[in-house]
Structures are given as C-alpha cells and as structure tokens.
Amino acid sequence: MQPLPGFRDFFPTPLPLRDAWSADLRQHIFAAWRATARRYGFREYDGPPLEPVELYTIKSGDEIVQQLFNFVDKGERHVSLRPEMTPTVARMVATTERAYKKPIKWFSIPQLFRYEKQQKGRLREHFQLNADIFGESDVAADAEIIALLIDSLRALGLGADDFVVRLSSRQAWQRFFSGRGGDESKAAAFYQVVDKLERERPEVSAGRLEELGIRLEDVQAFIQASLPEPELKAVLDNLSARGLEGFVKVDYGVIRGLAYYTGIVFEAFDPKGEFRAIAGGGRYDQLIKLVSSGKVDLPGLGFGMGDVVLAELMKSRGKVPAFTGGIDVFVVIEDETLRGPSLKLVQVLREAGRGVEFPLTATKADKQIKRALELGALKTVRMEASPDGPLGVRIRDLTTREERVVSMDAAVAAVPGR
Amino acid sequence: MQPLPGFRDFFPTPLPLRDAWSADLRQHIFAAWRATARRYGFREYDGPPLEPVELYTIKSGDEIVQQLFNFVDKGERHVSLRPEMTPTVARMVATTERAYKKPIKWFSIPQLFRYEKQQKGRLREHFQLNADIFGESDVAADAEIIALLIDSLRALGLGADDFVVRLSSRQAWQRFFSGRGGDESKAAAFYQVVDKLERERPEVSAGRLEELGIRLEDVQAFIQASLPEPELKAVLDNLSARGLEGFVKVDYGVIRGLAYYTGIVFEAFDPKGEFRAIAGGGRYDQLIKLVSSGKVDLPGLGFGMGDVVLAELMKSRGKVPAFTGGIDVFVVIEDETLRGPSLKLVQVLREAGRGVEFPLTATKADKQIKRALELGALKTVRMEASPDGPLGVRIRDLTTREERVVSMDAAVAAVPGR
Numbered sequence: 001m002q003p004l005p006g007f008r009d010f011f012p013t014p015l016p017l018r019d020a021w022s023a024d025l026r027q028h029i030f031a032a033w034r035a036t037a038r039r040y041g042f043r044e045y046d047g048p049p050l051e052p053v054e055l056y057t058i059k060s061g062d063e064i065v066q067q068l069f070n071f072v073d074k075g076e077r078h079v080s081l082r083p084e085m086t087p088t089v090a091r092m093v094a095t096t097e098r099a100y101k102k103p104i105k106w107f108s109i110p111q112l113f114r115y116e117k118q119q120k121g122r123l124r125e126h127f128q129l130n131a132d133i134f135g136e137s138d139v140a141a142d143a144e145i146i147a148l149l150i151d152s153l154r155a156l157g158l159g160a161d162d163f164v165v166r167l168s169s170r171q172a173w174q175r176f177f178s179g180r181g182g183d184e185s186k187a188a189a190f191y192q193v194v195d196k197l198e199r200e201r202p203e204v205s206a207g208r209l210e211e212l213g214i215r216l217e218d219v220q221a222f223i224q225a226s227l228p229e230p231e232l233k234a235v236l237d238n239l240s241a242r243g244l245e246g247f248v249k250v251d252y253g254v255i256r257g258l259a260y261y262t263g264i265v266f267e268a269f270d271p272k273g274e275f276r277a278i279a280g281g282g283r284y285d286q287l288i289k290l291v292s293s294g295k296v297d298l299p300g301l302g303f304g305m306g307d308v309v310l311a312e313l314m315k316s317r318g319k320v321p322a323f324t325g326g327i328d329v330f331v332v333i334e335d336e337t338l339r340g341p342s343l344k345l346v347q348v349l350r351e352a353g354r355g356v357e358f359p360l361t362a363t364k365a366d367k368q369i370k371r372a373l374e375l376g377a378l379k380t381v382r383m384e385a386s387p388d389g390p391l392g393v394r395i396r397d398l399t400t401r402e403e404r405v406v407s408m409d410a411a412v413a414a415v416p417g418r
Numbered sequence: 419m420q421p422l423p424g425f426r427d428f429f430p431t432p433l434p435l436r437d438a439w440s441a442d443l444r445q446h447i448f449a450a451w452r453a454t455a456r457r458y459g460f461r462e463y464d465g466p467p468l469e470p471v472e473l474y475t476i477k478s479g480d481e482i483v484q485q486l487f488n489f490v491d492k493g494e495r496h497v498s499l500r501p502e503m504t505p506t507v508a509r510m511v512a513t514t515e516r517a518y519k520k521p522i523k524w525f526s527i528p529q530l531f532r533y534e535k536q537q538k539g540r541l542r543e544h545f546q547l548n549a550d551i552f553g554e555s556d557v558a559a560d561a562e563i564i565a566l567l568i569d570s571l572r573a574l575g576l577g578a579d580d581f582v583v584r585l586s587s588r589q590a591w592q593r594f595f596s597g598r599g600g601d602e603s604k605a606a607a608f609y610q611v612v613d614k615l616e617r618e619r620p621e622v623s624a625g626r627l628e629e630l631g632i633r634l635e636d637v638q639a640f641i642q643a644s645l646p647e648p649e650l651k652a653v654l655d656n657l658s659a660r661g662l663e664g665f666v667k668v669d670y671g672v673i674r675g676l677a678y679y680t681g682i683v684f685e686a687f688d689p690k691g692e693f694r695a696i697a698g699g700g701r702y703d704q705l706i707k708l709v710s711s712g713k714v715d716l717p718g719l720g721f722g723m724g725d726v727v728l729a730e731l732m733k734s735r736g737k738v739p740a741f742t743g744g745i746d747v748f749v750v751i752e753d754e755t756l757r758g759p760s761l762k763l764v765q766v767l768r769e770a771g772r773g774v775e776f777p778l779t780a781t782k783a784d785k786q787i788k789r790a791l792e793l794g795a796l797k798t799v800r801m802e803a804s805p806d807g808p809l810g811v812r813i814r815d816l817t818t819r820e821e822r823v824v825s826m827d828a829a830v831a832a833v834p835g836r
Contacts, residue, residue, distance in 0.1 A: 001513055041743065071491065138778060
C-alpha cells in the first residue's frame with residue numbers, strides 16, 4: 001500500500017501528511033516553466049520514457065549502466081527508463097532537423113529515472129525542465145538559454161537573493177590546461193579533477209593534478225580570479241542589455257562533470273549554498289554528430305532544471321502560494337424542488353469557464369456554505385422561486401457579504417472568473 | 419535512431435513526417451482536459467509510472483501479468499509500468515481519505531503502458547484523462563462524472579454528431595440474470611459473455627449462455643429494448659436538467675469487461691462506429707475495500723479517456739486547430755548597433771507575458787520578416803534611432819500592414835498578447 005521506494009505520489013491540497021508531495025505545487029511549477037519557455041519562443045516536444053540502453057551508452061560509455069533504471073523487456077530488448085532527456089532530443093533533432101528552421105528552440109518537462117542505492121530522501125525519479133537550442137554556434141544562443149533559465153526561476157517568485165547562475169567555460173579551462181603544457185588527450189581527466197575540487201580533499205586533488213603536470217595553486221588562483229574570458233564577456237554583455245546581469249557571475253569552479261560539454265557551462269545555485277544545484281547546462285557542439293554517427297552536424301546547447309531542489313528552495317523562501325480548491329462559485333441548493341434549474345445554472349456557469357461546485361445530494365445549507373469557504377469560492381449563487389414570474393439567481397459575495405438577485409441570463413456576467 | 423516499437427516521439431509543428439505525432443495537439447488535448455476537470459471542481463493528482471506488480475494482480479488476478487510491461491528491478495522487486503490508473507488512485511485514496519472532505523473528486527493525465535504482441539499501429543503506451551469520485555453512492559455522482567466526460571469532449575470542439583455516451587447498468591444485468599434463474603456465483607461469467615457479444619459469433623455466445631441457463635434471444639431482446647431502469651432514469655433526468663441529454667443513450671450492449679464494476683457503466687463512441695471506444699468507465703463500490711484489505715470502505719466511480727482514438731477522431735472531424743509558433747511579436751534587428759536596446763525590448767515584452775522571437779545573430783531584414791510570418795507573429799517591432807532624442811519603437815501590424823512609432827515605455831501596451 002505504498003509507492004515503490006524513491007517514487008512519489010502527488011496529492012491535491014490539503015496535503016494528507018506534512019511531507020506529502022503537492023500536486024498543486026507541481027502544477028504551479030510546470031505552468032511557470034511552460035509559460036516562460038513559450039514567451040521565449042521555445043516549442044514543446046516529448047519522447048518516450050523508455051529508450052534503448054545504447055542511446056545512453058553511446059554518449060556516456062558503459063559505466064553509465066550501473067546508474068540506469070534498466071532491464072530486459074519481454075522482447076529481449078535492453079531498455080532503460082530515461083535518466084536524462086538530452087540523448088532523446090538529440091535523436092529526435094538528428095533525424096528530423098531538415099523539417100525545421102534554425103535555430104531550433106525546444107523544451108520538454110520529462111520525468112527522469114535512475115536506480116541508485118537507497119538513501120533517505122534520495123529519489124529515483126524527478127521532473128525536469130529541459131530546454132535546448134540547436135543550429136546556432138554564436139554565444140548569443142548561450143545568452144538566450146541562460147536568460148530563459150533565469151526567467152524560469154523569476155516566474156516562480158525567486159529573485160537575485162534566491163539564486164545565482166555561475167558561468168564558466170570549457171574553452172577557458174582548455175586554454176588554461178594547454179597553456180601550462182597539459183597533454184590534450186588528458187583534458188577530460190583534468191576537467192574531472194576540477195569538477196571534484198569542491199568535494200575532494202586538497203591533497204587528493206593536488207596528487208591527481210600533479211600526474212597531469214598542473215599545480216593545484218595555479219588552478220585555485222584561476223578560480224579565485226575568475227576573470228571573464230572573451231566568450232563569457234559576450235554573454236555577460238548580452239545579459240546586461242536585457243537587464244539580467246544581477247543574476248549571473250563568472251565562476252570557474254563550475255566545470256560540469258559530463259564529458260560532452262564543449263563550450264560555456266553554467267549552474268544555478270542558491271547564494272547561501274544550502275541546496276544542491278537548482279539547474280545546470282552548457283554547450284555540446286559534438287553531440288548530434290556523435291548520436292547520428294557523423295551524418296548530421298549541428299551545434300547544440302541546453303540546460304535541465306529539476307523539480308525537487310526547486311520545490312525545497314521555494315518552500316524555504318516562502319514562495320509556495322496558498323492553493324485553494326480552485327473554485328470560483330458554489331451553487332447552493334437549499335430547496336430540492338429547485339435541483340433541476342440549479343443543475344442548469346451549474347452547467348451554464350461551467351460552460352462560461354467558471355470553476356463550479358455544488359452538493360451532489362440534499363445537504364444542509366450551513367454545511368454547503370462551509371464547503372464553499374473551504375474550497376475558496378468567491379461567491380455563492382442559489383436559484384430562488386418567486387410567487388409569480390421566472391426564477392431568480394441570488395448571488396452572494398463571500399468577502400463583502402453583499403447580495404443581489406439577477407435573472408438566469410445575467411448570472412454569468414454577475415459571477416466573474418478569477 | 420528510432421524510438422522503441424510502440425513508443426511515440428511528439429514533435430512541434432511543422433511536423434517532420436506526415437504520420438508524426440504532434441506535441442502541439444497533445445498539449446491542446448491535455449489543456450482542454452485540465453481546464454474542463456477544473457471547471458467541474460476536480461483536483462489534479464499523480465502517482466508513480468512504476469508500481470509493484472501486486473497492485474494489479476490484487477484487482478485483476480494473475481492473468482493480467484501477461485499484458486503488463488513488467489520486469490524485475492535491480493532490487494529484485496517485481497514491478498510494472500502502470501497499465502491503468504485506477505489501482506494507483508485507489509491506493510492513494512485508501513491511505514489518505516481521512517484528510518479529504520467527501521466527495522473526493524480527482525483527476526490525472528497519466529501515461530499508461532502495456533506489453534502486447536507487436537501489431538502495425540498498435541501502441542505500447544498512451545495518455546489518459548482519468549477522473550474519479552470517491553465517497554458518494556448516489557447516482558448523482560454518476561451523472562456528474564458522465565457530464566464531465568461529455569464536456570471534456572465538447573471542449574475539443576466535438577459535438578453530438580461526433581460522439582455518444584452509451585449508458586448501461588451492471589445492476590440491470592444482474593436483475594436480468596437472477597430473474598431468469600441465473601446462479602449468482604456465475605454472474606461474472608455471464609457479464610463476460612455479454613461483453614463479447616458484439617465480437618463473437620452468435621453460435622459461440624448462445625452456447626456459453628446455454629451453460630448458464632440463459633437464452634441468447636432473451637439477451638438480444640433486452641439489449642434491443644434498452645429500457646431505462648430506475649438508476650439510469652435518474653442519471654438521464656440529471657443530465658437533461660443540465661441540457662446534456664443529446665449526448666447519451668441507454669444501451670445494454672455495453673457492460674464493460676473488467677470484473678470490478680458494480681453499478682452504472684458507460685462507454686463513449688463515435689456514432690458511425692468507425693473508431694474504437696473513445697472513453698469508458700463506471701462505478702466500482704468494492705474496489706477501495708479490496709485494495710485496503712477491508713480497512714477502508716468508500717464507494718467509487720470513474721472513467722478513462724485515451725489520447726490516441728481521440729486524436730484520430732478529431733483529425734477525421736477536422737477539429738485539429740492550425741498550430742503556429744505561438745509567437746505574438748517578432749523583434750526585428752536591422753541595425754546591429756541597436757542590438758543592445760533591442761534585447762532590452764525583447765526582455766520588456768517577454769516580462770509582460772508576450773511570446774517574443776528575434777534574430778540571435780545579424781540577419782537580413784527580409785529573412786527576419788519571413789521568419790516572423792512563419793512563426794505566426796501578429797506584429798513586428800523594431801528599435802529606431804532618431805537624430806535627437808530617445809529611441810523609438812516602430813510597430814507594424816502584419817495583418818493590416820499599419821505602422822506607428824511609440825516610446826519604449828508605451829511598447830508593451832501597443833503590442834497586446836493573444
């Protein structure tokens with residue numbers, strides 16, 4: 001009678017348990033993501049939640065399999081619940097890009113899965129906003145996608161005190177590495193050490209760097225200074241023109257673990273460092289070529305933003321709205337002989353787009369009013385018989401307690417939606 | 419480089435292949451479902467796409483497993499991608515119902531899975547609108563859920579010529595069966611024969627019925643007459659009061675295959691019979707008790723409506739809207755020295771909720787106008803330098819071709835959203 005370990009049920013308000021996940025908060029986040037992506041001209045797509053395992057091993061090597069939620073299906077196929085969206089979108093774009101004008105700007109809100117050792121509070125699924133741009137190699141695209149990331153968070157009420165986007169550059173690190181005599185074939189290993197710098201003991205990092213011919217002090221000094229290299233300067237100027245400079249800072253401590261990034265990379269964090277990364281992404285100009293076995297060559301870049309850390313951050317910053325029953329008006333039925341016309345009134349109001357609730361069966365009037373208030377209704381309406389002439393509709397404003405009686409035809413106009 | 423057999427990619431408009439699935443159509447359907455359910459006071463929930471296999475065998479017996487997309491996970495758990503939503507919602511409601519006022523009215527839009535023998539065009543996943551009511555045994559709840567089904571289809575532009583809800587009753591069939599001396603313990607077997615009547619040869623059905631002591635002619639006559647029994651009469655009266663009587667008819671040919679239905683059952687079809695069922699559901703008053711091992715006793719009822727047949731029906735009836743790029747305004751950048759202020763204009767318009775596109779890099783003006791038209795933009799705007807004084811914003815209406823120049827501050831008001 002429980003979901004599988006690491007999987008979530010999402011409940012409507014009021015939450016049945018304090019630590020239950022809220023379906024209303026999830027919808028609130030998805031709606032903000034979707035609205036922001038559309039304002040930016042991104043188009044929604046989706047792929048299957050189950051994919052062939054090779055789609056992931058092509059990109060990340062065989063060692064990725066141990067983290068996958070993979071299995072052999074009844075047709076003996078090696079398949080996996082998707083751990084990330086980028087391989088799927090790369091496949092979709094590589095096979096159909098001729099049908100689309102460039103740049104291709106796409107987004108999706110997939111549920112992603114991984115099979116990890118069970119730890120308290122560690123989930124095996126989460127949702128992500130995934131946004132990508134294909135077919136534009138200029139850093140103007142990097143600025144556009146970072147602006148989308150920033151505005152996706154701002155749409156949820158978060159501001160410059162709540163998050164910062166740390167900008168970095170694989171090229172800057174590449175220049176650093178080769179400028180100090182680093183062996184090009186070992187660049188990926190070098191990025192790995194830099195990526196782990198914040199989590200590993202300095203002696204361990206220093207040892208690994210020594211093997212690559214690099215001094216830890218030089219790496220630390222480069223991160224400490226974090227001087228904007230030309231490609232980052234262009235992004236910062238672009239974001240400044242939009243008025244978004246207050247949400248970003250150059251920080252070479254960010255490098256991103258994945259091997260496939262080729263250009264600017266970035267991560268969003270809360271400035272206090274209380275939470276894990278809110279979002280992360282970067283440029284991966286070789287991925288489409290890799291996934292298409294060299295047939296298609298399109299630059300690409302994108303980011304992913306998960307729902308779990310974001311929901312935690314919103315809660316800690318008081319940015320979760322009070323969710324109500326989503327009802328505009330409650331149709332009170334006091335006189336059961338008027339149930340027929342009351343049902344008609346319910347229908348007319350719903351057809352006009354109002355959220356309407358009413359008692360399915362005979363119910364005491366005070367209980368109905370209580371229910372209307374619980375559901376967050378703005379008004380109650382009730383059919384009213386008059387000795388002669390047609391039925392009237394009595395409308396009561398639940399805030400001002402004002403009442404008035406209108407005809408059935410005038411009822412819709414008298415009960416506005418939210 | 420293909421999705422797994424039976425799984426769909428969803429592409430943005432313009433579709434890259436004629437038989438590609440449209441992400442825009444999917445969003446259009448989901449938005450209509452969600453808006454209609456909310457108007458009816460239904461609250462959204464979701465559960466995991468992966469559940470323990472027992473959740474399904476408890477309800478449907480072990481034979482269900484052969485249709486499941488099931489496997490053994492890395493923790494040796496017998497799990498399945500969800501084939502239907504009812505067991506999940508029954509679990510969620512059974513464990514938390516005390517926190518919610520009755521009736522509980524919930525909906526969800528899950529993706530569902532089954533592992534079937536591969537056939538052309540036969541999918542292994544689809545999406546469904548699932549709506550359920552718990553805690554109300556009166557047929558008023560049946561009428562409410564059928565009204566929701568009807569209005570969910572009407573919200574997509576479908577009318578009484580496009581679909582009809584066939585109403586039936588397990589109780590009516592139960593009375594028919596026991597009234598003719600049927601053995602109560604064999605009622606489920608009898609319902610199975612009735613369910614297969616339209617698909618099996620009459621001799622086969624007659625033989626099976628004979629074993630149960632029932633004559634095929636009597637069954638056929640009962641279906642032919644389809645006289646509304648009292649519980650159906652009450653539903654029809656309720657729907658008539660709402661003005662929805664034109665969308666339903668009594669038809670005892672419908673009985674629903676699943677064992678767990680206990681009351682009124684229904685299916686929605688296109689009247690021409692070209693397509694499989696659009697939706698189906700009914701009352702299942704014993705399910706919560708079953709799933710909770712007797713701990714919770716709550717009546718329930720609900721329906722599921724899939725996206726695949728619905729999309730086919732909408733296409734055949736010309737009810738698929740023309741999807742555009744979803745852009746309200748295209749910011750033209752002709753003079754690259756004005757890129758900075760143009761980016762500011764993009765940001766101001768997006769922050770005001772407008773869908774905005776612009777050229778990421780220097781692009782010929784005529785190519786920009788072409789792109790604006792392709793994206794379905796209503797207007798173009800461009801920053802304009804004036805010899806003295808501040809920059810102006812030139813707004814062009816792409817339909818009327820009228821132009822005017824306003825200040826930056828007045829630009830938002832001059833470019834309304836859709």
